[in-house]
Amino acid sequence: MGSRRKARILAFQAIYSWEFHKPLLAELLQFDWLEEERKAKLDTETWLFARLLVQGTIENCDTIDHRIQNRLEHWDFSRLSKVDLAILRLSTYELLFQQDVPASVAIDEAVDLAKDFGGDDSYRFINGVLDSIRKEREPS
Template sequence: MASRRKARILAFQALFSWETSKASIQDLVSFSWLDSEKRDAIDEGTATFARLLIAGTIENIETVDRLIKGHLKNWNFDRLNRVDLAIMRMSVYSLKYQKDVPPSIVIDEAIDIAKEYGTDDSFRFINGVLDAIKKDLQGGSGQ
């Protein structure tokens, strides 16, 4: 599995955990929530990218959540599946702030993670929301 894919999965897991525990960014980026064997197996490139996604998403959570809320159709933000929300938060952070990562890669990775960790319909829902946000951001009106 590619290093960035592993990093995105780690970031998704950390953000999912953060949603329920509200652990500090420091605890999340130190991967203290992983068992030591898994933590020791993370290579530096994977850890660096995961840390960037985790910290960046949480530091920009108000903007990220506002973008998600603005693109939900017939959905209440507070009732979103927490797996879907963690995937979308990480991905919206990437779409908005990581200009060096192509939006198509961000969305494809989110879909793949949703297929692995979400419900049967998660990937379709996430794809629709992220695609709308991508178009909005590319049009210059996103925030």
């Protein structure tokens, strides 16, 4: 597993946790919930990218949530599962603010996270919402 994939998993877990506890960003970026043995195995690139994703997502959460809300058809934002919401926030951050990450990569990574952590149809739902945001960002 590549370091960026590991970073996205860490970022997803942190953003998911943030939804419940709303710790200070500095506390969240410490990843204190992670076992020391697992922390020791992660390289610097993984840590830096995970922190960038978490910080960027949290700092831009209002903008990100607005974009997600605008793309939900026949679905209320408050009814989103917390797992799906964390994946959507993380991936929307990448789509909107990480210009060095191709949109297809951000969406593919989100779909993989949804398959690993979400419900049975989460990946389809997340793919549809993110593809809509991508199209808004990159008009044809």
